[in-house]
Amino acid sequence: MDRQEQVMAGFWDIFNKIIGINSIKLKENFDGYNPSEIHCVEYVGKNADSNVTILADSLYMTRSAISKLTKKLVKKGLIESYQKPENKKEIYFRLTEKGEAIYNVHEELHKGYQERDKAVFEQMTKEQFDIIISFAEKYNRHLDTEIEKMGVDIKSGYFDKL
Template structure:
């Protein structure tokens, strides 16, 4: 196995272990909510002035899937739709009080997991971080170019 294959296998293994460790606590703390619902809530809160198109791009889902998801979240009283006074055509979403509570729980869990893993990150030097971030940015840029080249769209 070459280093490229090793690296990709290790990325997958790392991701799977993070999911294995985080999933039970996430499911327990966010009972009754699907991961896609929680991620949509997170995207709405973090992005601000979020519409269907912005959510589709952010969550790598189709606009149709986002429309279904936002309707569900509205029904569960987790988000509400609104329009800006200067743009009556576009529909945006924001969190309700109940949606904000789900967001806070989710963020607290991420902080807890970050604290658990802090011991590893404390050992990483600035140069190592810079090197890893540079690699990830190059790879992300490459994948973005491939997505564009293949004409893959989110809508």
């Protein structure tokens, strides 16, 4: 296995382990809610004046999927819609009291994940962080270019259909 393969295999292993470990905690704390619902609640909780378009772009989902998702979240009492007096056309979302409670539990879980992984990150030097951050930025730009070449808008839900 060459170095590139080692790096990619390492990232896949890390990614899959994080997803696996975190999924257990998510299921324990959010029975009855799927990951898309939790991530939508998280985004609305962190970003004032979220609307369907903003949510779709941020969560890499279609506007149609976000419309369905927000309707479910309204029905479950986690978010509510509102309009601004100066813009009666646009519909925005904010958390309800129940949504705030879910958001707060989710934030506590994230703090727990950070605490769990702190031992590894505390051992890293600034230079090591800089190298990893630089690599991530370069690789992301590379992937953006490749996606562009394909003529695909990943925020349109294209990959959901594969």
